[in-house]
Amino acid sequence: MSGPRRRRVTVLGLGAMGRALASALLAAGHPTTVWNRTPGRSAALAEAGAEVAGSVAEAVAAGELLVVCLLDDDVTRRVLDRAAPVLAGRTVVNLTNGTPERARRLAEWLTERGARHVGGGIMAVPSMIGQPGSLVLYSGARDAFLDWRDTLAAFGEARWLGTDPGRAAVHDLALLAAMYGMFGGFLHATAMIRAAGVPAGEFAPMVTGWLTAMLGALPAMAAAVDSDTHDADGSSLRMQAASFGNLLAACRDLGVDAGLVRPVRDLLDEAVARGHGEEGLSVLVGLLHTGGTHRPAPG
């Protein structure tokens, strides 16, 4: 007895991530068509059962769901432009990394052409796709997301963030900011430790343990930001600004560029100068706002 007919999915873009997404769809049994600008990236996918389209328009016409995973917003728009006449009736799930504002503009453009838009943010590397721990964020057209949620589950946990088309993108970019802050800190720390003659591998367990311990502070810091009450909890900004001076002095002595960490010292100094010396780190969040476009986020 055959099961229900599975609707065809098209994947546009077969870079490292697009190939992982297409593989996951095929592994989950979804009929899949693929397209890539440069031919020759689809051999393994074709072997696994993918149809390889010869043009963007052909690929878009083949799938009811379009999963887009290209380099950036500009490329995405240029590629979709070439298939504009056949977009009507399709759901476009754009997993390309991009800005919230560009996601909103793409959603409008697609809606004008009779297509539904769901913006996404992939919080995984290609080897994690379809594996436990893979998380993909989505926002935009709720009915389209619900319609395709079971299919999207092939990539990993599918987490819905609301109807603002840019909401997945802002979460994606904020999480990347947190990740780069951590990696930046690790890279700087490792440069210091190597300059002191210690192998990075010897230091790694120590820095991992320290960062893991510090992670426990984040929920309380978030609560402090939301309630705008910034207790120092034993670690005042005045004290931290003083130790940061030592950190920069040691970098000078070790011959290590302090460019990755100096902005944090500058922010600490500014906070102390503004009278926040006896408060905690969470107060710095308010100093970072510069008054750019900020949209309320519908659910």
Ligand code: NDP
């Ligand atoms: P790759 O660089 O491996 O692939 C880029 C893709 O974009 C290829 O399909 C490439 O086609 C296509 N492309 C680039 N320029 C053009 C163009 N001018 N016209 C048409 N197609 C073009 O990147 P990834 O696959 O790794 O990443 C894709 C997206 O996924 C990015 O937005 C990235 O930020 C996001 N992402 C990636 C992660 C990762 O760890 N890899 C993690 C999370 C998100 P061609 O083969 O012809 O060059």
